[in-house]
Amino acid sequence: MPSMEIPWKKVFAPDSGTLLDVRVYDTTAADYDRLLGMLAMQYRVLYLEDGNAKDLPDYTTIIRRRDLVSVSIAVDVVGVEVKCFFWGENELTLDLRPEDVDSAEKAQGVFDLMKAIANTLNKRVLLTAENGSATRQWSEEYAICMFDPPHVQP
Numbered sequence: 001m002p003s004m005e006i007p008w009k010k011v012f013a014p015d016s017g018t019l020l021d022v023r024v025y026d027t028t029a030a031d032y033d034r035l036l037g038m039l040a041m042q043y044r045v046l047y048l049e050d051g052n053a054k055d056l057p058d059y060t061t062i063i064r065r066r067d068l069v070s071v072s073i074a075v076d077v078v079g080v081e082v083k084c085f086f087w088g089e090n091e092l093t094l095d096l097r098p099e100d101v102d103s104a105e106k107a108q109g110v111f112d113l114m115k116a117i118a119n120t121l122n123k124r125v126l127l128t129a130e131n132g133s134a135t136r137q138w139s140e141e142y143a144i145c146m147f148d149p150p151h152v153q154p
Contacts, residue, residue: 008107011127011144014099019130022082022094022114023139024123029089031121032059036073038120043113044076062086078109092117095130111147118147 012020024031039045040056047056049069056073057065065071066086075082080100087093101107110127118125126143128134140146 008101008104012098012101012107012110014097015129018098019095020098020144021128021130021134022092022096022110022117023126023128023134024092024117024121025090025136025139026123027090027092027121029059029063031123032062032086032089032092034120035092035117038116039073039075042116046074046076048072048074059086063089075113077113078106080106080110082110082113092121111145114145114147118149122149122151124148 036045036056036059045056047054047062049065049071051070062071063086072083072085075084075094077096080096082094082096084092084094096110101110114125114127117123124140124146125148126139126146128139128143131138
């Protein structure tokens with residue numbers, strides 16, 4: 001578990017304003033719907049269209065709306081704001097500011113979120129430095145930490 005292998009302060013050390021990305025590859029619309037359901041049940045989720053709060057819709061509606069307005073969700077993970085902008089269907093990317101993770105409790109909250117995503121989607125979840133052109137290979141090679149669902153071997 002990353003919290004034991006790497007001290008949380010090193011995992012979430014601020015790096016000149018660079019965000020951290022929680023990444024999942026090979027995602028589908030069904031994965032996004034499962035993710036949205038899990039997030040809505042376990043966390044406070046704010047869905048925004050052009051900065052205005054709306055009721056959280058399903059993924060298909062979000063994608064349809066994305067062509068008309070700016071869409072995002074903000075998830076409150078024990079005081080850490082984790083955001084998703086729904087850039088692409090095949091890769092899930094959630095952003096967070098490392099400086100917001102300023103306690104062991106908040107670090108554990110982010111790790112718990114990653115584990116919940118891994119278990120909900122049955123896919124590997126990686127924490128990386130922000131990199132808009134990151135490939136799966138890069139993300140796995142340079143991951144700060146990762147979680148696999150119980151049935152997947154690294």
